[in-house]
Structure formats: structure tokens, C-alpha cells
Amino acid sequence: MTVRRSHSNSAVVSPHWRATETGHDVLAAGGNALDAALATNAMLWACYPHMCGLGGDIWILYFDAATSRVHCLNGSGGAPRSATPEEYARRGHTRVPVKGPLSLAVPGAAAGWDDGSRRFGSIPVADLLRPAAKAARDGVEITPKLAGWMAKDRELLTGDPGLATVFTEAGEPLPAGATFRQPALAATLDRLADAGFADFYRGELGEALARGTAEAGGLLTADDLKAHASLWVQPVTTRFDGVQVVTTPPNSQGVTALEMLNLLCLLEGGRAAPGSARQLNAFLEARRLAYIDRNRYLGDPAHVTVPVDMLSSLDHARRVADDASVLTAGSSKPLEGDTVYLGAVDRCGNACSVIQSIYHPFGSGFVPAGTGVLMANRGAYFSLDKEHPNVIAPGKRPVHTLMASMALKDNRPWLVFGTMGGEGQPQTNVQVLLRVLAGASPAEAVAAPRVLSGQLFPGDADDQLHVEEHFGADVIAELRRLGHKVKLVPAHDEMMGHAHAILIDGDRVQAGADPRSDGAAPEPG
Numbered sequence: 390m391t392v393r394r395s396h397s398n399s400a401v402v403s404p405h406w407r408a409t410e411t412g413h414d415v416l417a418a419g420g421n422a423l424d425a426a427l428a429t430n431a432m433l434w435a436c437y438p439h440m441c442g443l444g445g446d447i448w449i450l451y452f453d454a455a456t457s458r459v460h461c462l463n464g465s466g467g468a469p470r471s472a473t474p475e476e477y478a479r480r481g482h483t484r485v486p487v488k489g490p491l492s493l494a495v496p497g498a499a500a501g502w503d504d505g506s507r508r509f510g511s512i513p514v515a516d517l518l519r520p521a522a523k524a525a526r527d528g529v530e531i532t533p534k535l536a537g538w539m540a541k542d543r544e545l546l547t548g549d550p551g552l553a554t555v556f557t558e559a560g561e562p563l564p565a566g567a568t569f570r571q572p573a574l575a576a577t578l579d580r581l582a583d584a585g586f587a588d589f590y591r592g593e594l595g596e597a598l599a600r601g602t603a604e605a606g607g608l609l610t611a612d613d614l615k616a617h618a619s620l621w622v623q624p625v626t627t628r629f630d631g632v633q634v635v636t637t638p639p640n641s642q643g644v645t646a647l648e649m650l651n652l653l654c655l656l657e658g659g660r661a662a663p664g665s666a667r668q669l670n671a672f673l674e675a676r677r678l679a680y681i682d683r684n685r686y687l688g689d690p691a692h693v694t695v696p697v698d699m700l701s702s703l704d705h706a707r708r709v710a711d712d713a714s715v716l717t718a719g720s721s722k723p724l725e726g727d728t729v730y731l732g733a734v735d736r737c738g739n740a741c742s743v744i745q746s747i748y749h750p751f752g753s754g755f756v757p758a759g760t761g762v763l764m765a766n767r768g769a770y771f772s773l774d775k776e777h778p779n780v781i782a783p784g785k786r787p788v789h790t791l792m793a794s795m796a797l798k799d800n801r802p803w804l805v806f807g808t809m810g811g812e813g814q815p816q817t818n819v820q821v822l823l824r825v826l827a828g829a830s831p832a833e834a835v836a837a838p839r840v841l842s843g844q845l846f847p848g849d850a851d852d853q854l855h856v857e858e859h860f861g862a863d864v865i866a867e868l869r870r871l872g873h874k875v876k877l878v879p880a881h882d883e884m885m886g887h888a889h890a891i892l893i894d895g896d897r898v899q900a901g902a903d904p905r906s907d908g909a910a911p912e913p914g
Contacts (some may be wrong), residue, residue: 399736401425401733402890407436408731409731409908412425413425415428423511427505439542440727446466446765446791448791449461450624450795452739463497463641467689468784482773488753491606491768499586503585521578525570526572549754552756555570575761577594577762581594597759607755623638625637625638625643632826634822639687639689639695640786640787641792642812643793644697646794646819648706650819653672659671666871670873692782727748734805744792746765746809753769767789771785794818804893807888814886816841834901835889839857856875883905
């Protein structure tokens, strides 16, 4: 796959070619990696609204070449102040609703944008927002992949006036090839370009979001928005195969991938050839053990103790591997989750790894009237079990499936990578990293066949193993012989996630966008 670069030593990757080109334009205009990433993200709001948006959350890893340091921004939002297990029980709920206004947490993306740009940006955010506002106003062509999600979520789209206006006509989703326009979102982006992101939380836009949510029966208030702040946090890291792997800390699940890597150093077959049945068998055991720890410990570290140093250590992996026979997997949530991963590297050596999400396809399915802001349903990830580390509580941030990653060599970025895919993100990230470490190019690594263990489709068991059919008959047969519950999926199935990666090898930069996404520009007709 060819990915156009503005300079031989810079690159941008994302799941939609038009957003990637927007990032390249920013690099060509002299912007840095953070500027390019934010502009790419904004264009994705216009092009890929089923997977990301202003009403969601964001996590940013930024390598600052001037200081050789990786910085991490936690742009996730907390639960409303009135969100308690008792309040949901009073309303007749035994779990947080998956869709609708009761599924909301405070959106953190707008504040994350503002804080990230103020600290590391070199171009005014207004200039980064204007191209996306124009695209939202003028319209974007519906790709076959977006059309598929629209058809799947027809009832959701027709059930909300804001979504129905954008995505349907005469009660039916628009088809592939049609143009969809988001004039309300365009007006909001122009407003933020003029007034600044503070308007999202403490201005007229924030009031409109809170008012619309209250009218729909939700818990999110203007005071919740005013109380929100991003967090600059310390990333988590481990050493693996000569590289320093860096990812986002709790309340992100990033540490799960680090534990998987540590376990692969110890388990029989863990360092075999990536994609071989022997290596996959060890990989799946590492996944099982690491997810047990994830489900046991992970929560908002401001509310519960999360032993991050322990979970990311090789010593802990050794203890877990030794006790593996007595550990049983706890139940995890379905793998579904809609997210965009994007990355950027500039010619000065700065690198940015970003993941941004509205959680499920089309988020909560709720757009506060007149705002054009599709709100995420990230609150639905909370538990109502008071003994669970991820139990909902006022102001508490939910566990995030989101994780952005980098790998460093000699304290410089070597690989910038990540994926969408909900619960499956640690699995996909580890597989991509292993492929590149084994010599694959980024394009080869993200296009290679993948496995995902978990509840990907209705009726799946928690340990269902989804295997893309282009692994080949021999590997698939051996996995079945080893006792795995194999379910074949088509090659490059979108449900297996969109992974993207940038490899920096000296002055040479290579980029790969997942063929499961719309990351590569379509061939001329």
C-alpha cells in the first residue's frame, strides 16, 4: 500500500484517506506532528462520524524531539455528579443503558484538543478546525464501509432527529456513494474556531449540550461540563525485544498490552514466528492471563488503587505464568467499540500517537438539538456492581478500551502505532508490533492476518477465537487441534479492527494504513 508523504521523513496515518491528506497538508504548511494529528482528527469528525467525534474522548502520546520525552494526555471525561448505582436503580436500570442520554459521561475530546495544542501546537486551532467545518458543510461521500454501519444501525439513525437529518432520507439510510452533510456540526466547529474550546464547557455551546441532555432525561449538566479538566499523566512502559514500548496508563487498558508482551517472553512458543500456530497458542494464553488482571484491577486511579508498576513488570508476568493453571478468566465485555487511531511524524522528529472515540457505533445515538455534536456512550462501560473497580461514581472516569502506543529505540520514536477495536485493542497492537519486530513493513504488519479472542459477534463465547481465513489451512487446523474455538472470518474483515503504523528508521519513514479501513485513497476510476 502506498501512503503519500509530505516529506520523505514525515508521515500521517488514519482510517480515512481524506483525513490523512488533511494532516499531510498541515505538515507541508510547516505544522508539527501534533498539529497534523489534530487536523486529521477534526476531518475524521466530518468523514468518519460513526467512529469518532467532538462528543467523545481522546488520548494523546506526544514525543517532543526537543526534550526526547514522551508526554501523555488523558482526555477522557468522568461520570455526571448525579451518576450513582442508586440513581440508575431508582430509574429502573440494572446496568447503565448502552444507548441514549443516560449512557453519557462528560466528553473530554474538546478539552484534550485545547490542552494539547496549547502545550505543543504551532498552528492556531482555528486553522485546524476550518477544513473539517468546510467538509462537514459541503458534504462527504459515503464509503461502502460507512454505508454498512449505517444499514446495521438503521433504527438508531432514524430514532434521533439530529442523526436522521444527516444520514437518512425518507426513513432509510443513505446509500454508498451518496453525500452526507453535517451543517449543525459545521456551525459548531466554526463557533469553536472563533470562541475557543472553553465554549464547549463553559459557554453557550455547553449550555446547549446540557439543556438538550436534560430535556432528553439524561444526567449530564452544565456543572458537570464546567468541572471537567484533562490530565497530563505519566505513560506506562516496558522493554521488549530491544525496544521500549510506551502506552497510555489507567484508566486506559494500555497496561494490558504490556503484560501480554512480558508474558510472551516467558511462555512456551511466545517468541516463535509471528502468525505461526505455536506463537498464536502462546499469544492466546498471554491474552487470557493479562485480561484476568485487567478485569481484576483496572479502574480510575483517582478512585481505586491500580498497581501499574506491578502489572507492567516482568516479575509479575513471571508470577502470573507460574500460576497460570489455577487462574480462570473473568467475563469481559463484547469486543465491539468504534474508535479512530491516527498517528503523525514530522521532519523535526516529533511524533504523535492519538486515539479518539465515541465508544460504540454512532456513540449514544443522541445529538443535543441544534449542536450537531453526537455524544459518546462511554458511560455505558461503567459497572453498577459496587464491588467492581469500574463501578460508576460521581466524577469518576470509566475504564477506557482506548490506548495509543509508541515503541522507542535509543530514546527516539521507532514505531508509532495503534488500532480501533474496543476490548481487542491490546491483542491487535501486540500482533502488529510483533510483525514489525520480525521485519514486516508497517503496511505489511497492519494488513497481515489477525486473530481476536472474545465476544465479537452475537452468541460468541468469551474465549471464542476469531481467525481471518488468510492465515491458511495449516495454521487454522493446528489451532483447532490445540483446542481453540475457532470461528473463521473473511480476510481483512472490518470487525477485526483498523490498525495503522508509522516506522521511523533513521531518516526513512514508512507508513501503513489498514486495508480494513478507508485509509488509502481510492484508485482513480
